[in-house]
Amino acid sequence: xxxxxxxxxxxxxxxxxxxxxxxxxxxxxxxxxxxxxxxxxxxxxxxxxxxxxxxxxxxxxxxxxxxxxxxxxxxxxxxxxxxxxxxxxxxxxxxxxxxxxxxxxxxxxxxxxxxxxxxxxxxxxxxxxxxxxxxxxxxxxxxxxxxxxxxxxxxxxxxxxxxxxxxxxxxxxxxxxxxxxxxxxxxxxxxx
Numbered sequence: 001x002x003x004x005x006x007x008x009x010x011x012x013x014x015x016x017x018x019x020x021x022x023x024x025x026x027x028x029x030x031x032x033x034x035x036x037x038x039x040x041x042x043x044x045x046x047x048x049x050x051x052x053x054x055x056x057x058x059x060x061x062x063x064x065x066x067x068x069x070x071x072x073x074x075x076x077x078x079x080x081x082x083x084x085x086x087x088x089x090x091x092x093x094x095x096x097x098x099x100x101x102x103x104x105x106x107x108x109x110x111x112x113x114x115x116x117x118x119x120x121x122x123x124x125x126x127x128x129x130x131x132x133x134x135x136x137x138x139x140x141x142x143x144x145x146x147x148x149x150x151x152x153x154x155x156x157x158x159x160x161x162x163x164x165x166x167x168x169x170x171x172x173x174x175x176x177x178x179x180x181x182x183x184x185x186x187x188x189x190x191x192x
Contacts, residue, residue, distance in 0.1 A: 002041045004033040004064050018059040023107065026114035027082060027122070028060025031097045034119050035086030036065060038095040044073070045138070046090040050130070052079040072138040087130050089137070097125045133157060147171040 004010050010029050015021040032049075041047040049067045051058045054076060061084055067073040082099035100122055102110050114122060134142040135156030145159050146152070148168035160175035161167050173180075 002036050002044065002047060002065065004029060004036060007033070010064050014060045014063045017063050018056060021111075022056055023110045023114050024056025024082075025060045026111060027099050028057030028084075029064045030114065030119065030122060031057060031082075031084050031099070032061045032064035032086075034123055034125060035084060035095060035097045038097070038125060039086045039088040039091075039093050041086075041088040041090070043090075046088050048073050048075065048087040048089055048130075048138070050075040050077055050085040050087070052077055052081040052083045054078060057082055057084065072136075075136070085128060085130060089132075092129075094128050094130045095125050096128045097123055100124060145169040147174055149174040 007029065011021060011026065014025045014029060018025055035049065036047075039047070044066045047065060047067060049061055049065060051061055051074065058074075058076070062068060062074060065086075069076070082101065083096060084098075085094055085096040087094040102113060105113065135158065141155045143155070143157050145154050147154055147159065147170050149170055150173070152171055154169065154171045158172060159169035160172055161169060162175055172178075
C-alpha cells in the first residue's frame, strides 16, 4: 500500500523541492498521509489526486504521493481551498481531505501545531464519488484534434464546438478567448 513512510524525511524532501518549510507544506504532507491511508492504493498507477489550490500543499502532496501533472495523476481545480481528493481508480474509492483551518494563528504557532496535533484536530475527511471522462485518465491521449481556426493540436476532448460552427473543433482559446494576447511584433521563430 502507498503511504508516507517517514514524516520527517518527507518534510525534508518537500522543503528541498519547495524552497522552504511552511505550514502549507506540513499540512500537504499530513493530508497526503491521511488520503493515502483512506484510499489504500497499492500502486502509484492507481492513484489520482485532485488539489484545490495552487499553493504550498500542492507541492507537498506531489512529493509525498508521487502524483504529477505530467502523468495526469495530479488534477488541479482552483477552488482556493486547503483540500485534496484522493482517488484509487482501481477500486473507485475516493476521499476528500481538508484542513480545518487555523488562519488566525501566527505562522510559527500554526507550523508547530501542524507538526504535533492529531489528524482529527487538523483535518476533516469524508468519502466522495468522482466521475471521470475518458480524456481525464492517465495514459495516452484519448482523442487528438486540430483546431479549425489556429491549427494547434488539442488533446483529450478539451476542444469546443460553437453553435453554428458546422461542428468543426476549436481550441478553448479560439472558442472562448485566451488567457494570453498575441503581440503584433512577435520575434521570428528560431531557425533550425
